[in-house]
Amino acid sequence: xxxxxxxxxxxxxxxxxxxxxxxxxxxxxxxxxxxxxxxxxxxxxxxxxxxxxxxxxxxxxxxxxxxxxxxxxxxxxxxxxxxxxxxxxxxxxxxxxxxxxxxxxxxxxxxxxx
Numbered sequence: 001x002x003x004x005x006x007x008x009x010x011x012x013x014x015x016x017x018x019x020x021x022x023x024x025x026x027x028x029x030x031x032x033x034x035x036x037x038x039x040x041x042x043x044x045x046x047x048x049x050x051x052x053x054x055x056x057x058x059x060x061x062x063x064x065x066x067x068x069x070x071x072x073x074x075x076x077x078x079x080x081x082x083x084x085x086x087x088x089x090x091x092x093x094x095x096x097x098x099x100x101x102x103x104x105x106x107x108x109x110x111x112x113x114x
Contacts (some may be wrong), residue, residue, distance in 0.1 A: 006082050023079025025086065027069035027095060030062040033072050037065065040083040069099045 004103040024044050028051060037059050041047040049066050054060040073079040086104070089095065098104045 014100040020073060023073045025069075025071050025073065025079050025082045026067060026087075027099060028059070029068045030059075031064045031066060032062050035062055035091060036068075037062070037093075038083055038086045040076065040079040042079075044070055069095075069102070071103060088092035 021042055023040060023042055025038070025040050026044060026047070028039070029035070030037070032106060037051070039047065039051075044067065049057055050063065051059045052064050059065065071082070073082060082104070086095070086098070089099070
């Protein structure tokens with residue numbers, strides 16, 4: 001078994017208590033035109049449903065969407081910080097690598113050399 005230290009924003013679930021409000025960063029991919037949308041929420045199922053029902057102004061014209069990436073964080077504040085950093089990347093190739101890797105850390109933003 002390989003162990004690693006927790007990166008900034010990574011959650012150690014062994015230290016959490018029931019009733020915690022987690023934050024999630026997610027990446028959606030439009031099934032209409034293959035564009036990506038990055039967001040954050042405290043409820044992934046609800047938010048995906050809102051996007052697919054056209055309740056989000058920005059994504060309403062590109063639906064339907066599929067959830068291609070999500071990552072849980074200790075709270076919504078950390079998730080929003082991650083969302084902001086990912087939106088700054090504005091590069092679909094980098095987003096595709098994040099999707100394949102399945103994880104991303106705030107500390108990685110300045111170190112990306114893909």
